[in-house]
Amino acid sequence: MNTTAKNWLTERASPPGTLACGLRSPDGEVFCRSIEEICPEPTMQKLLGQFDGMRATIFADPLAPRWCTWAFDQGQIRFVPRTDGWLLGLVIRAESDAQPRLDPLSTEFLGLDLGA
Amino acid sequence: MVSHRNNQNLRHILFVDDEPDFLRMVQDVLGPLCAGHWQLHCAGSADAALEQLKRQRMDLAVVDTNMPVLDGLQLLNLLGKRYPELKKVSLTGFVSEDQRSACLAAGAELFIEKPRSTEEFRAVFAMLDDLMSWVPQQGFQGMLRRVGLQDVIQMECLGRNSSVLEVYNEHVLGRIYIEEGSIIHAAGGDLVGERALQRLLALPGGSFELVPFEPPPERTIVGPWEFLLMEAARVRDENAAQAATGQPEVDPKTLAAPTVPTVQVTETLICTGMGHTLYESGCADVQNRVMLLKNIARQATQLGAIALLGNFDRLELQAAEGRAIAQARPDRLVFVAVTSTRSPGA
Numbered sequence: 001m002n003t004t005a006k007n008w009l010t011e012r013a014s015p016p017g018t019l020a021c022g023l024r025s026p027d028g029e030v031f032c033r034s035i036e037e038i039c040p041e042p043t044m045q046k047l048l049g050q051f052d053g054m055r056a057t058i059f060a061d062p063l064a065p066r067w068c069t070w071a072f073d074q075g076q077i078r079f080v081p082r083t084d085g086w087l088l089g090l091v092i093r094a095e096s097d098a099q100p101r102l103d104p105l106s107t108e109f110l111g112l113d114l115g116a
Numbered sequence: 117m118v119s120h121r122n123n124q125n126l127r128h129i130l131f132v133d134d135e136p137d138f139l140r141m142v143q144d145v146l147g148p149l150c151a152g153h154w155q156l157h158c159a160g161s162a163d164a165a166l167e168q169l170k171r172q173r174m175d176l177a178v179v180d181t182n183m184p185v186l187d188g189l190q191l192l193n194l195l196g197k198r199y200p201e202l203k204k205v206s207l208t209g210f211v212s213e214d215q216r217s218a219c220l221a222a223g224a225e226l227f228i229e230k231p232r233s234t235e236e237f238r239a240v241f242a243m244l245d246d247l248m249s250w251v252p253q254q255g256f257q258g259m260l261r262r263v264g265l266q267d268v269i270q271m272e273c274l275g276r277n278s279s280v281l282e283v284y285n286e287h288v289l290g291r292i293y294i295e296e297g298s299i300i301h302a303a304g305g306d307l308v309g310e311r312a313l314q315r316l317l318a319l320p321g322g323s324f325e326l327v328p329f330e331p332p333p334e335r336t337i338v339g340p341w342e343f344l345l346m347e348a349a350r351v352r353d354e355n356a357a358q359a360a361t362g363q364p365e366v367d368p369k370t371l372a373a374p375t376v377p378t379v380q381v382t383e384t385l386i387c388t389g390m391g392h393t394l395y396e397s398g399c400a401d402v403q404n405r406v407m408l409l410k411n412i413a414r415q416a417t418q419l420g421a422i423a424l425l426g427n428f429d430r431l432e433l434q435a436a437e438g439r440a441i442a443q444a445r446p447d448r449l450v451f452v453a454v455t456s457t458r459s460p461g462a
Contacts, residue, residue, distance in 0.1 A: 039423065043422055046422045047422055050415065050418055050422065053415055053418075054415060057408060057412075057415075058433065063433060063435050063453060064435050064436065065435050065440075066435060067433075067434050068432065068434070069431070069434075070416060070419055070431055071212075071431070071432065072420060072425035072426045073425065073426030073427045075426070076425075091423060094212075095212060099214060100214065100323065103289075104282075104289040107289050108289060
């Protein structure tokens with residue numbers, strides 16, 4: 001996987017309150033980090049795998065979402081797909097300090113130069 | 117505590133909530149607590165609240181954030197425009213940082229969790245009573261926020277430190293790079309350099325965070341920091357002066373046509389769990405939307421089974437010029453979309 005992407009995920013994408021984060025490259029390679037054991041890497045991998053079902057439904061909507069957030073009682077899952085095929089997934093604890101950081105991080109990910 | 121006020125000083129408090137049970141509790145529990153000091157008014161919808169406000173001057177509006185059609189956030193915005201002197205408080209059954217920030221930005225003085233027990237109602241009563249005694253200090257909060265950001269830059273420069281100041285709100289993410297006490301680069305939205313610095317320092321609200329220095333992608337700012345901050349302050353004060361005279365502020369992004377943000381509900385769909393329409397507005401294809409909501413319910417179940425984060429509450433979709441919220445519960449399917457655009461100021 002692209003080093004820039006890995007470094008970005010490691011250094012930027014885990015503000016306090018993050019349970020796990022992960023990236024999927026356009027060729028399907030996955031890189032995940034578990035911050036708290038409640039959300040281990042295999043769980044994050046499975047969550048990224050669930051995105052394909054959303055691409056055909058939610059992200060095909062005329063509203064043209066840039067990202068989506070699934071809010072549960074105890075946490076939130078954010079998916080941020082890029083047009084070049086990269087996908088960011090974040091799982092955070094509900095009402096944590098990570099919540100206000102989700103939008104800036106998503107914007108940052110969308111603008112990240114990940115090469116061709 | 118409530119002090120000795122005579123009837124001339126009777127305060128009129130309006131509660132707005134679509135839950136009749138909650139409004140009943142307001143009357144039953146708060147009524148005896150505030151007898152002789154507050155006159156309680158209740159409205160079951162935003163429309164009803166606006167009607168009551170036409171008939172009676174209110175001192176405080178307590179608004180539930182989660183209401184159908186015109187939600188609490190929109191109502192707060194509307195009240196801020198129509199009744200600038202009215203104090204506003206938002207109540208919510210589900211506290212989230214996003215919602216708190218949005219409500220406070222929309223002019224709510226307090227953001228509090230909805231009381232459900234007598235004890236909680238007493239606590240809310242104490243808070244509201246305290247709020248009623250606040251003397252308005254116009255602009256104090258905004259001024260403090262702005263000075264806070266500027267102060268941090270000043271401290272970093274005076275200390276000849278190297279750091280990156282990340283500034284963000286719901287619309288903008290910006291960075292100000294300081295190297296050995298000099299501001300060397302700023303970027304925000306699609307701007308860089310001094311314009312970006314001025315825009316970031318002119319933001320009316322948001323958050324900032326000081327992070328370790330890293331070299332910027334480019335150097336776009338030169339010159340003494342004192343001059344740069346003074347220039348930013350000048351641009352900000354010009355904007356504030358224009359706002360004070362009733363003219364909309366110049367958008368620091370373009371320094372051209374003044375614009376104001378407008379939020380409009382473009383689509384609302386409320387269905388039973390089986391997909392039978394209860395309310396629909398602006399929905400181009402109801403069947404398609406119902407299918408989407410059922411898909412969302414199915415995908416939420418799958419995600420919930422993997423991540424074990426409790427019950428699914430909602431799906432939020434963020435688009436370039438708007439957002440949508442979808443709820444898919446066994447007894448109810450809800451979809452609301454709003455657009456947020458900038459249009460020429462009044």
